[in-house]
Amino acid sequence: MLNAMKSRRILTSDPVPEHRSNHSITDLRDKLNANTRDLRVLLNRSTSTDLHRQLERPKMHNSSSVPKKKGRLVGLGRRTRSVPPSSAPPPFVDPEVLTAQLKDKDDRISLLETQMAAQQAGYEAQRRLNQQMMEMMQRMYPNEVFPNMPDP
Numbered sequence: 001m002l003n004a005m006k007s008r009r010i011l012t013s014d015p016v017p018e019h020r021s022n023h024s025i026t027d028l029r030d031k032l033n034a035n036t037r038d039l040r041v042l043l044n045r046s047t048s049t050d051l052h053r054q055l056e057r058p059k060m061h062n063s064s065s066v067p068k069k070k071g072r073l074v075g076l077g078r079r080t081r082s083v084p085p086s087s088a089p090p091p092f093v094d095p096e097v098l099t100a101q102l103k104d105k106d107d108r109i110s111l112l113e114t115q116m117a118a119q120q121a122g123y124e125a126q127r128r129l130n131q132q133m134m135e136m137m138q139r140m141y142p143n144e145v146f147p148n149m150p151d152p
Contacts, residue, residue, distance in 0.1 A: 134146060
């Protein structure tokens with residue numbers, strides 16, 4: 001790139017009379033400097049900045065409706081294969097496969113319910129045992145004050 005420090009002025013060495021040479025040399029210098037300024041402007045404008053400006057224009061319009069995250073517009077990227085577009089119909093799945101999956105989930109739910117019921121029964125038994133022990137300790141040591149034990 002050309003800048004003002006690197007650009008040089010071209011001097012003419014034509015033998016011209018002194019009264020005409022000053023005026024014509026300054027005119028020639030002005031024309032050449034104007035041309036180099038125009039060239040400098042053209043050289044400084046690269047295609048990447050033009051492309052950048054063209055890309056910035058749509059962002060200005062979309063940025064009001066689309067939130068920004070980490071400097072990128074959200075929602076403009078490619079979709080993954082696991083998430084089909086909303087306009088596409090869902091892939092066909094055999095109803096027998098779906099009923100088998102549903103039965104498997106029902107079995108797991110019933111197993112978890114029985115496990116939770118067994119846990120609750122265990123908690124109730126432990127609570128009754130703790131209560132009996134507290135009553136027995138109060139009978140053995142009637143003058144003592146025992147703290148209330150929190151239920152598990």
